[in-house]
Amino acid sequence: MTAAGEGFTAADDGLHPVSGNFYETETFWFSFFVPERNIGAWVYVSARQNAGTTSGGLWLWDHTGSAPWEVPFFEGFSHLKPPRYENGVLTSPTGATITVVEPAMEYTLRYDDRDRITADLHFRGLERPVPLRSGSPPYPVASHYDQTGHVTGTVVLDGEHIDVDCYAMRDRSWGPRTERGYHRVGYTWLADPQLSLLTYSAPTDDSDDIHSGYVRRGRDVVAVRGGHRKVGRHPQRGWIDSLDVTAVDENGTEITVTGRARSRLILPGSTNICINTLLEFDVDGRTVYGEDQDVWPIKEFRLLARTV
DSSP states (O other): OTTTTTTOOGGGGSOOOOOSOTTEEEEEEEEEEEGGGTEEEEEEEEEETTTTEEEEEEEEEOTTOOSTTTSSEEEEEEEEOOOEEETTEEEOTTSEEEEEEETTTEEEEEEEOSSSEEEEEEEEESSOOEEOOTTOTTOTTSEEEEEEEEEEEEEEETTEEEEEEEEEEEEEEEEEOOSSOOOOEEEEEEEOSSEEEEEEEEOOSSSEEEEEEEEEETTEEEEEEEEEEEEEEOTTTOSEEEEEEEEEETTSOEEEEEEEEEEEEEEEOSSEEEEEEEEEEEETTEEEEEEEEEEEEHHHHHHHHHHO
């Protein structure tokens, strides 16, 4: 799989033609971190061309809080005008501007909320975009690509300059996506110049079964075929405090990493929540940062929070 992602073309950096499905959705996601300050952040754009709307924004969290109203910055829109894509530049009414420098590999990212925050960032991919295996959850009927990269730049929040220099994940997806019917999903990744690891997992009684993902070692990218994600949860809040991941790639090579939570954000959806956790992983004695997205239907997490 050393040539992973060859299916992602320059045209895939822009908006795609849509079917007649009202729920056609196109997403642009970039994460970034400042680990020494326990800061995690997302810039997210979700366009529904048939509905004529854009949602998303920028959220930035640290160890001082986990709810949207507690974190240093949270701005999430749900019903803005459609974005524009012209000459390699996506301009979103959320405040995000994504510019293609090199198709599939290099981008500049700017966010301006007109009030408290600006972000000027540069993303350079560590591997070409890797497709989610066809038919795999959570997007079995959509096109979905993941990619880790080196993110550098500056955020200015309430006048304070915050330097960014990290290895983080972005993704791209397009296809039908509704706001009902979410199931539990574990989306765990970590990255540095030597290694990228991404796993998708589904819950079981003892630990979560990994069903897809990929691992990059140097320049070689290999699909993940299985493994387990074992979660240590907070005894009162139910969110992730620790994480053990063992993944097996298509060559039969096993990798085991252990992570501890540094900070988190509870991101609410219509019928689900996504708890985004910044994690510090131990990889054979080396510290590598990453994130876990712990997705739950709200009704199920409500029951979990009552029993832990």
